[in-house]
Amino acid sequence: MVIEEAVIYHLVMPLRETFKTSYGSMKDKHLCIIKIVSNDGLEGYGELDAFAAPWYTEETTETAALIIKNHLLPMLKNVNLTNPDQINQIFQVIRGNEMAKAAVETAVWDIFSKMSEQPLTxxxxxxxxxxxxxxxxxxxxxxxxxxxxxxxxxxxxxxxxxxxxxxxxxxxxxxxxxxxxxxxxxxxxxxxxxxxxxxxxxxxxxxxxxxxxxxxxxxxxxxxxxxxxxxxxxxxxxxxxxxxxxxxxxxxxxxxxxxxxxxxxxxxxxxxxxxxxxxxxxxxxxxxxxxxxxxxxxxxxxxxxxxxxxxxxxxxxxxxxxxxxxxxxxxxxxxxxxxxxTPSGLGIGVEIDQQSLDSYCKRREYIVLN
CATH class of the missing domain: 3.20.20.120 (Enolase-like C-terminal domain)
Known part of the structure; x- marks a missing residue:
């Protein structure tokens, strides 16, 4: 499987109520949805769950998205992936940035489980x-x-x-x-x-x-x-x-x-x-x-x-x-x-509600790899 293109959706989703921890309070969840498309036309979805500010780890939504766009996705250009574990190995040259890596890696797992005609579970x-x-x-x-x-x-x-x-x-x-x-x-x-x-x-x-x-x-x-x-x-x-x-x-x-x-x-x-x-x-x-x-x-x-x-x-x-x-x-x-x-459909077993995604989306970035 070769990744042909990717889309990064930048979302802000209001929380139903403010969530407070010893770190502080959060009213909105900032996140990104990563969609990758294979050469066979299959789509895989991952989620970038770094927070807007670096209070949980060093990463933030914006910094992690930059790492994905400028470093992680380019490393996958023209790479023939035979199993999702390869992503972990390929990304090892990048220090830290675990949340950025996870967003891409989980999308790859989604595609491979769809290729195998199985639920990700x-x-x-x-x-x-x-x-x-x-x-x-x-x-x-x-x-x-x-x-x-x-x-x-x-x-x-x-x-x-x-x-x-x-x-x-x-x-x-x-x-x-x-x-x-x-x-x-x-x-x-x-x-x-x-x-x-x-x-x-x-x-x-x-x-x-x-x-x-x-x-x-x-x-x-x-x-x-x-x-x-x-x-x-x-x-x-x-x-x-x-x-x-x-x-x-x-x-x-x-x-x-x-x-x-x-x-x-x-x-x-x-x-x-x-x-x-x-x-x-x-x-x-x-x-x-x-x-x-x-x-x-x-x-x-x-x-x-x-x-x-x-x-x-x-x-x-x-x-x-x-x-x-x-x-x-x-x-x-x-x-x-x-x-x-547990979802029983292929891959992650859920379908994106495009209308809802668009309503939360503040911007999107398209990346062509091949």
Whole structure:
């Protein structure tokens, strides 16, 4: 397969409600949809999920799109691809820029699964069916609002809830939710908001039967996470630290974490995500699929990955209407009894709603490769 051309759609999609974390607030999701077209006329879709500002990783929507246009796509000119794993190898000469790489690489996986006349789910080694999912809840104005939000999601059937926390908004929310929902699978995500000086608070969180504490310390910190894990019964989960299989191996060697949040975008694509999932399974580490406020294309890729047996913990794969009034795919993902159904169509199994895509699109760039 040879890639003939590509289109980069630059989108801004308003969120249904402002989402707050320890980093700040977000009202709109900036993203790009990458469409590639093969010499056989097949189309593959990937999603660039870097944020508008570099608060999660160094990449932004605009910088990553430039990398895709000026560096990654030109590397594929006249290249005969025989399997999607080649992309991971070809892009290794480019340092970092994992989200840019993932946007192109996932589009290639989409095409190859269509060439094989399979859903991406089975092409990746997963199973068609229903998979359990969880939901991530941002920092709320007060505890009553938080309880109301959690209650609504529990009633919707979500099997796991993640609370965003930060210093000053941690023990109180966890204590209240655990009291009101004693059997709920509950975890917290700190987005690197804490340091060793906060050990007393982190030890206090250990009392609330949490599924895990995600990313309490800095994004390059493995040593202090290991120091903390020794003092807690609750598993520590690493998110922002993990860009590659080598990062997971380092975490395992140092005992920095017992769980890994695998985000396709953050690790450079599906090839690396599969390697990490396999390593976690073989080394008794919890693996689960994280979310990046994906639109329908990115969500479809996430669901396909999370359908593999290595993913033993419900991922952050919410319903289509969780973040957006209207998605960019004709098919919507709905949650029923805490589970989402894997698409059964060829490739990612969803069709682009061109009218919706156009309504969110601020500009598009056409790249001819051959």
């Amino acid at each position: 089975t092409y990746l080694g997963g199973q068609i069916g229903n998979i359990p999912v969880g939901v991530s809840i941002g920092i709320k104005k007060n505890l009553d609002e938080l309880v109301h939000t959690v209650s609504n999601y529990v009633n919707d059937g979500y099997s796991r809830v993640k609370l965003k926390i930060k210093p000053g908004f941690d023990i109180g929310p966890v204590e209240r939710i655990r009291r009101d929902f004693p059997k709920l699978s509950l975890m917290v995500d700190a987005n690197s908001a804490y340091s060793k000086s906060d050990i007393a608070v982190l030890k206090q969180l250990d009392r609330y039967n949490l599924a895990m504490i995600e990313q309490p310390f800095g994004v390059t910190d493995f040593v202090n996470h290991a120091w903390l894990q020794k003092q807690l019964q609750t598993p520590i989960c690493l998110d922002e630290n993990i860009r590659s299989l080598e990062d997971v191996k380092q975490a395992a060697e140092l005992n920095s974490a017992k769980a890994i949040n695998i985000k396709i975008a953050r690790v450079g694509g599906l090839t690396e995500a599969l390697k990490i999932a396999t390593f976690c399974y073989e080394n008794d580490m919890i693996a689960w699929c994280g979310g990046m406020f994906e639109a329908g294309v990115g969500r479809a890729h996430n669901i396909a990955l999370a359908s593999r047996t290595e993913f033993s913990f419900p991922g952050d794969i919410s319903a289509s209407n969780r973040y957006f009034e209207r998605d960019i795919t004709k098919e919507e993902f709905n949650i029923k009894q805490g589970k989402v159904t």
